[in-house]
Amino acid sequence: MIEIIRIIIIVLILIGAFLSLVAAFGVIRLPDVYTRNHAASKAATLGVMSVLLGTFLYFYAEEGHFNSRLILGIIFIFMTSPVAGHLISRAAYNAGVPLADVSVQDDLKTKKGSQVSVNQEKP
Amino acid sequence: MKTNDIILQTVTKVTLFIIILFSIHLFFAGHYYPGGGFVGGLMTSGAIVLLLLAFDMKTVANILPIDYKYMIATGLLFAVGTGAGALLFNAPFLTHAFKDVYLPLLGKTSLHTAVLFDTGVFLVVVGVTMTIIQTIGEDE
Numbered sequence: 001m002i003e004i005i006r007i008i009i010i011v012l013i014l015i016g017a018f019l020s021l022v023a024a025f026g027v028i029r030l031p032d033v034y035t036r037n038h039a040a041s042k043a044a045t046l047g048v049m050s051v052l053l054g055t056f057l058y059f060y061a062e063e064g065h066f067n068s069r070l071i072l073g074i075i076f077i078f079m080t081s082p083v084a085g086h087l088i089s090r091a092a093y094n095a096g097v098p099l100a101d102v103s104v105q106d107d108l109k110t111k112k113g114s115q116v117s118v119n120q121e122k123p
Numbered sequence: 124m125k126t127n128d129i130i131l132q133t134v135t136k137v138t139l140f141i142i143i144l145f146s147i148h149l150f151f152a153g154h155y156y157p158g159g160g161f162v163g164g165l166m167t168s169g170a171i172v173l174l175l176l177a178f179d180m181k182t183v184a185n186i187l188p189i190d191y192k193y194m195i196a197t198g199l200l201f202a203v204g205t206g207a208g209a210l211l212f213n214a215p216f217l218t219h220a221f222k223d224v225y226l227p228l229l230g231k232t233s234l235h236t237a238v239l240f241d242t243g244v245f246l247v248v249v250g251v252t253m254t255i256i257q258t259i260g261e262d263e
Contacts, residue, residue, distance in 0.1 A: 069145075076141055083134045094126070 005061040012054035019047030031100035033092045041085025048081075049074050128177065135177035142170040150245055151238075160241035164248030171253060180261055191253040198246030205239045 026039025056070040099106060146166035153159030174183050209218035221235035 072141060072145065076138065079134060079138055083130055086130060090126075 002061060005057060009054045009058050009061070012050045012057065016047045016049070016051030016054060019043045019050065023047060031102065033097050034089055034099065037085050037089050037092075041082055041088075045077060045081040048077055052077070132177045135173055139170055139173060142166060142173070146170065150241065153241060154235065154237065160244030161248055164245040165252065167245070168249045168252035168256075171249075172256060175256070175260065180257070191250040191257070194246050194250035195254070198243040198248075198250060201243030201246065202240055203243075205236050205243070208236070 020043070023040050023043035026043060027036045030036045030039055052070050052074050056067060056074075059065045059067050059070075093108065146163045146169075149158035149166060150160060150163030151158075153163070171183070171187065174186070205219070206217040209216060209220075212218075212220075219236045219240070221233055221237075223231055223233050226232050
């Protein structure tokens, strides 16, 4: 039983580290603010959550110590990190940061009614 | 364009309680674990700053009608009072005492006068932080 839990802990922490690495690569390689934000706020959230879950399981299984702060941290990150991503994206859009060249659709612009045609910001 | 902050405000309403509870936990855990009045006070003022970010200053002053300058004075009074209380028992200034007390709901609890001193630190930290931030914030 303890070996199974150990394997689960190892897999969780490795998955978390891998997802954080994927998030870092996404921030480096993706073309504009919105796609980078997408990579960072999704992959890093899940990565940090699985690292925290692995840490929680480690201390619970090996030391018998139920650390409720880690559970609270998981809930807190799950609630706040996407909202932070949303706010950063919205601030960028309201400040007029252009989309990447390859993007073809901007529904928010047509909904705001300022300009009808899409992708006009990049000449 | 008029912005709509409903996501930020809703998440603030939910997470505020977690932050306040965690700061109270840090405050009371300070004697046996990492934490104490300073970190607890900073985290409480962080929660109030989150409220200030999500809502505007007038709303927050409605929710928490506190003059933070009086809060600083109360905290300093707590600290000096626990220090001077030792003089009444013929002990040197800032001598602390503790006692195991049987409380009706909590059972056997060890009450320490250092918690009162820590309450003073907590109030001063919350008061100073909020005074600084509100003074800078309402720059009109």
